[in-house]
Amino acid sequence: MNILKLILFFTFLIPIQSFSEVVRLSDSTGNVVDKLSAIPVNSHILVTTAKEGVGGNLLLQSWRVDDDGSMTERDSIAAGAVTAIDTVLVSPGKIVSAVRQNDSNLKVIAWSVGSGGAIDRLGSESAGNVSALAVSRYANDKFVIAAKDGAGELKLISWQIRADGSVIRLGSSSAGAIKDVKLEYVGADRVVTGVKMMNDKLKLILWRVAENGSIERLADSGDQAGEIGDVDLRAVSPQFLVSAISEKANENLKLITWDVSNTNIKRLASVAAGSVSGLSIFSKNQGNFADLYTAVKTKDKSALSLILWSFNGDDYFHKTTDKVFLDRITSTSAGQIGLVDVSYMYDKDVIVTVVKDSQGFMKLISWRYIPPPPAE
Numbered sequence: 001m002n003i004l005k006l007i008l009f010f011t012f013l014i015p016i017q018s019f020s021e022v023v024r025l026s027d028s029t030g031n032v033v034d035k036l037s038a039i040p041v042n043s044h045i046l047v048t049t050a051k052e053g054v055g056g057n058l059l060l061q062s063w064r065v066d067d068d069g070s071m072t073e074r075d076s077i078a079a080g081a082v083t084a085i086d087t088v089l090v091s092p093g094k095i096v097s098a099v100r101q102n103d104s105n106l107k108v109i110a111w112s113v114g115s116g117g118a119i120d121r122l123g124s125e126s127a128g129n130v131s132a133l134a135v136s137r138y139a140n141d142k143f144v145i146a147a148k149d150g151a152g153e154l155k156l157i158s159w160q161i162r163a164d165g166s167v168i169r170l171g172s173s174s175a176g177a178i179k180d181v182k183l184e185y186v187g188a189d190r191v192v193t194g195v196k197m198m199n200d201k202l203k204l205i206l207w208r209v210a211e212n213g214s215i216e217r218l219a220d221s222g223d224q225a226g227e228i229g230d231v232d233l234r235a236v237s238p239q240f241l242v243s244a245i246s247e248k249a250n251e252n253l254k255l256i257t258w259d260v261s262n263t264n265i266k267r268l269a270s271v272a273a274g275s276v277s278g279l280s281i282f283s284k285n286q287g288n289f290a291d292l293y294t295a296v297k298t299k300d301k302s303a304l305s306l307i308l309w310s311f312n313g314d315d316y317f318h319k320t321t322d323k324v325f326l327d328r329i330t331s332t333s334a335g336q337i338g339l340v341d342v343s344y345m346y347d348k349d350v351i352v353t354v355v356k357d358s359q360g361f362m363k364l365i366s367w368r369y370i371p372p373p374p375a376e
Contacts, residue, residue: 022332025069030362038354043347049087056081062117069366074117091140098135106130122165134183146183158213170213187238200227221265244281251275269325275299295342304334
């Protein structure tokens with residue numbers, strides 16, 4: 001047998017390994033920023049909200065995202081000075097920004113976003129002093145803001161955008177003292193707050209928001225999670241939720257899956273990665289048990305790391321508690337950053353990370369996951 005025949009013989013004996021990757025598609029740069037966030041508004045428009053680095057004003061920009069991942073700014077609009085921001089899509093073509101103004105008061109601003117990206121300001125309303133804040137939709141044109149109020153306690157306020165664009169306050173509810181809060185809609189008029197308690201431990205609290213805006217506390221996770229730094233939340237079905245945290249002890253990224261019912265929040269499995277100093281989580285699509293992306297700022301190099309996680313198990317739509325766990329599929333990285341958020345353009349199959357780069361500018365980077373070829 002000659003050398004060529006030997007090579008061919010052993011080549012067929014060696015299995016071909018499946019290979020997947022996240023590829024970088026395109027970049028686009030915005031203004032100097034301090035705070036930032038990003039949300040998809042329709043199949044091709046992404047809206048970023050940021051605190052401008054010069055002047056500290058709230059700045060909204062709309063971006064067209066094309067199939068090849070290229071991004072083009074379509075419109076921008078500014079408002080007054082802010083120190084904290086969160087934004088959510090509350091109904092088709094309408095978004096809400098919850099901001100902390102320089103006087104520490106909460107302000108709620110509604111915006112309309114046209115199909116081409118034109119942004120127009122609608123109504124606004126104010127409330128009392130807040131520090132940390134988060135906002136989530138719970139029904140069309142209705143949303144909830146969770147905040148650390150002036151007394152240092154968790155407060156939830158429900159709101160509605162009326163047909164004329166004005167914003168009205170509906171109901172509220174309070175809980176104990178907290179350090180920080182995130183908020184996520186989990187379906188059936190329910191939202192979950194992920195709070196960093198005064199002892200630095202994570203607690204999840206489930207709330208129901210009625211049609212009239214009244215807010216009822218249903219269940220919480222008790223003492224099932226440890227001390228944390230940062231936290232973000234993503235619902236993957238009406239029953240299951242994932243919390244992304246940085247552990248206080250070692251600053252490692254950890255994803256925890258939770259079983260959420262109206263009477264109990266039960267911790268299931270968890271998976272960890274390296275140390276981080278900032279994080280964001282977003283689902284790859286809107287179906288049950290969608291793959292998840294985490295965008296993090298690594299602790300050692302202050303670099304962007306984008307990680308894809310996938311649920312494992314035999315049946316993605318009828319999970320049993322012993323099957324709800326995540327596997328790390330692939331990851332990629334980019335240069336040094338200060339802040340990070342991640343979003344996903346569902347119809348384009350394009351991931352968009354929005355970061356504050358090493359020069360202080362907002363940078364949008366688009367990515368696409370290339371799955372391994374199907375097994376023969």
